[in-house]
Amino acid sequence: xxxxxxxxxxxxxxxxxxxxxxxxxxxxxxxxxxxxxxxxxxxxxxxxxxxxxxxxxxxxxxxxxxxxxxxxxxxxxxxxxxxxxxxxxxxxxxxxxxxxxxxxxxxxxxxxxxxxxxxxxxxxxxxxxxxxxxxxxxxxxxxxxxxxxxxxxxxxxxx
Amino acid sequence: xxxxxxxxxxxxxxxxxxxxxxxxxxxxxxxxxxxxxxxxxxxxxxxxxxxxxxxxxxxxxxxxxxxxxxxxxxxxxxxxxxxxxxxxxxxxxxxxxxxxxxxxxxxxxxxxxxxxxxxxxxxxxxxxxxxxxxxxxxxxxxxxxxxxxxxxxxxxxxxxxxxxxxxxxxxxxxxxxxxxxxxxxxxxxxxxxxxxxxxxxxxxxxxxxxxxxxxxxxxxxxxxxxxxxxxxxxxxxxxxxxxxxxxxxxxxxxxxxxxxxxxxxxxxxxxxxxxxxxxxxxxxxxxxxxxxxxxxxxxxxxxxxxxxxxxxxxxxxxxxxxxxxxxxxxxxxxxxxxxxxxxxxxxxxxxxxxxxxxxxxxxxxxxxxxxxxxxxxxxxxxxxxxxxxxxxxxxxxxxxxxxxxxxxxxxxxxxxxxxxxxxxxxxxxxxxxxxxxxxxxxxxxxxxxxxxxxxxxxxxxxxxxxxxxx
Numbered sequence: 001x002x003x004x005x006x007x008x009x010x011x012x013x014x015x016x017x018x019x020x021x022x023x024x025x026x027x028x029x030x031x032x033x034x035x036x037x038x039x040x041x042x043x044x045x046x047x048x049x050x051x052x053x054x055x056x057x058x059x060x061x062x063x064x065x066x067x068x069x070x071x072x073x074x075x076x077x078x079x080x081x082x083x084x085x086x087x088x089x090x091x092x093x094x095x096x097x098x099x100x101x102x103x104x105x106x107x108x109x110x111x112x113x114x115x116x117x118x119x120x121x122x123x124x125x126x127x128x129x130x131x132x133x134x135x136x137x138x139x140x141x142x143x144x145x146x147x148x149x150x151x152x153x154x155x156x157x158x159x
Numbered sequence: 160x161x162x163x164x165x166x167x168x169x170x171x172x173x174x175x176x177x178x179x180x181x182x183x184x185x186x187x188x189x190x191x192x193x194x195x196x197x198x199x200x201x202x203x204x205x206x207x208x209x210x211x212x213x214x215x216x217x218x219x220x221x222x223x224x225x226x227x228x229x230x231x232x233x234x235x236x237x238x239x240x241x242x243x244x245x246x247x248x249x250x251x252x253x254x255x256x257x258x259x260x261x262x263x264x265x266x267x268x269x270x271x272x273x274x275x276x277x278x279x280x281x282x283x284x285x286x287x288x289x290x291x292x293x294x295x296x297x298x299x300x301x302x303x304x305x306x307x308x309x310x311x312x313x314x315x316x317x318x319x320x321x322x323x324x325x326x327x328x329x330x331x332x333x334x335x336x337x338x339x340x341x342x343x344x345x346x347x348x349x350x351x352x353x354x355x356x357x358x359x360x361x362x363x364x365x366x367x368x369x370x371x372x373x374x375x376x377x378x379x380x381x382x383x384x385x386x387x388x389x390x391x392x393x394x395x396x397x398x399x400x401x402x403x404x405x406x407x408x409x410x411x412x413x414x415x416x417x418x419x420x421x422x423x424x425x426x427x428x429x430x431x432x433x434x435x436x437x438x439x440x441x442x443x444x445x446x447x448x449x450x451x452x453x454x455x456x457x458x459x460x461x462x463x464x465x466x467x468x469x470x471x472x473x474x475x476x477x478x479x480x481x482x483x484x485x486x487x488x489x490x491x492x493x494x495x496x497x498x499x500x501x502x503x504x505x506x507x508x509x510x511x512x513x514x515x516x517x518x519x520x521x522x523x524x525x526x527x528x529x530x531x532x533x534x535x536x537x538x539x540x541x542x543x544x545x546x547x548x549x550x551x552x553x554x555x556x557x558x559x560x561x562x563x564x565x566x567x568x569x570x571x572x573x574x575x576x577x578x579x580x581x582x583x584x585x586x587x588x589x590x591x592x593x594x595x596x597x598x599x600x601x602x603x604x605x606x607x608x609x610x611x612x613x614x615x616x617x618x619x620x621x622x623x624x625x626x627x628x629x
Contacts, residue, residue: 009540032327033332034326034327034329034330034337035323035324035326035327036323036326037326037331037332039326039332043354062441064620065333065335065440073302074221074333074334074335074438074439074440076440076441076502077440077441078440078441078442081578084209094440095308095312098312098459098468099309099312099313099459099471100305100308100309100311100312101305101308101309101442101446102305102440102444102446103227104443104528104529106527106528106529106557106560106561107529107557108529108554108555108556108557108558109529109555109556109557109558109561109601110559110601110606111526111527111557112603113526113528113529113560114526115444115445115446115526115528116309116446116447116456116460116526117456117459117460117525117526118460118526118571120527120561120599122601123601127464128599128600128601129527129571129599130460130525131459131460131462131463131467132463132464132467133464133465133467133468134468144621153332156315156325157311157322157325157332157333158308158311158312158314158315158325158327158329158334
């Protein structure tokens with residue numbers, strides 16, 4: 001049987017742990033809650049008039065990003081639009097698929113260059129050099145009444 | 160009177176035991192290199208003081224953070240100095256903590272009974288890395304925003320919970336104000352609290368368990384008990400022991416002062432780190448990590464595409480796994496450098512790798528980039544008209560985004576000047592129209608008309624006669 005001393009120490013340790021849990025667990029949950037904040041549905045954004053993207057070329061477009069109610073920063077981002085044919089449009093994320101450094105499109109060589117570790121992608125989005133192994137990310141897009149739109153939520157959250 | 164007040168303070172604040180147990184104790188003699196720990200403590204002090212001052216002005220809200228850093232740097236009285244000290248002492252901490260860590264591996268400072276000292280040290284190392292990284296992001300300039308994105312892109316590679324981790328760090332479905340606020344809380348509250356606890360614990364263990372001594376390095380030590388005996392002999396001996404205060408403190412204080420002097424000099428000469436334009440996701444940008452992470456970046460650049468995506472997740476885990484398990488894995492009785500050649504070789508290899516990769520990253524010969532400026536013609540040389548036209552086309556078609564010409568420009572692809580006339584016109588033309596499989600060059604088939612192609616070939620051919628610059 002436990003003696004008095006043993007009982008007391010069990011009570012202290014158990015009670016202390018319980019008290020810590022009462023504050024600690026909600027604190028932890030609140031701190032990590034963004035991890036399961038739903039990123040549901042679709043987020044369609046305008047990317048420009050379709051006629052502004054000449055056939056066969058890659059052109060940057062600036063789209064508004066999804067934002068929190070009270071946020072007033074980083075309101076837009078650049079994507080690359082490749083109009084492959086009359087109604088076939090590919091919209092690339094500007095992320096390098098290696099570590100997401102911002103690519104730049106070189107109209108001369110028709111390649112995307114990554115400024116970080118020498119990644120190079122072709123116009124078709126395929127990796128040509130450097131560490132990247134995956135082709136460029138593509139946003140789901142649609143054309144409505146001549147307006148090109150992309151779904152922001154069709155790509156992972158960090159793109 | 161003074162003596163009376165002094166006696167009162169010593170008694171009522173119970174300072175005598177502190178003096179007896181901490182300051183006026185015997186310790187084994189310190190070496191010139193054992194001031195690195197005190198140096199880290201001093202640098203941490205600088206970080207705390209300058210960090211606290213910066214926090215009084217810095218605005219952790221995304222729409223004003225950048226402007227507040229500009230204000231601190233340009234307008235606030237001595238703001239540039241405080242920011243500079245914060246930056247350079249952070250850099251110094253990265254260097255000194257690496258030295259400190261490698262030194263413990265070299266001398267087996269992790270062996271019994273100092274496993275606790277080692278483990279708390281590893282946690283502190285992790286904390287310092289986190290601080291160095293998050294501090295860089297708080298500037299909220301374009302490099303910061305891409306720095307965050309790089310981290311998120313590493314996290315998303317973690318199997319199963321990758322996307323949740325990204326959301327956790329960025330504080331919501333997109334990078335934005337919540338991201339900055341979280342990073343700020345992390346940098347000024349959570350990690351510093353952790354560091355405070357760990358530093359206290361680490362220093363306590365250093366006081367109680369001591370640091371590795373000459374005697375331990377000379378003979379095998381089989382148990383913690385044997386070590387404690389040796390340690391006691393060493394510190395009490397006339398020849399190899401000394402009194403902690405003032406002898407040891409003076410020696411390690413000298414090291415700390417020297418490093419602080421370097422930090423102050425760097426701040427005065429170079430100032431705080433450069434601010435780039437405000438964080439945005441629209442402008443073209445050439446992000447770069449801080450110099451203390453250059454080696455890592457250089458290493459990533461050299462990785463083959465098959466390994467690269469895994470490496471960024473596995474490498475940090477492997478390093479810290481190794482560090483945490485080290486005291487349990489290496490239990491041989493020998494310490495010091497003489498009987499542990501493999502460990503010496505490992506440390507030398509690490510140092511060479513860090514320095515070599517840092518230099519490789521500094522030169523960044525692997526990054527192509529558009530450049531509108533046509534390559535220069537060597538002095539005293541005149542090009543035939545076709546080749547001159549080719550020179551203009553060389554830039555227009557982005558050849559110079561990768562190919563240097565006689566040492567000028569990006570050094571990603573081959574420099575024709577280095578070929579010394581080995582490539583015929585036909586061969587060059589063939590290459591331009593259909594580069595061999597596996598070569599990172601786009602095909603120009605269908606993009607050039609006959610004249611343009613001839614001109615380009617002519618230029619590439621004539622470049623082979625350019626003198627190759629050293």
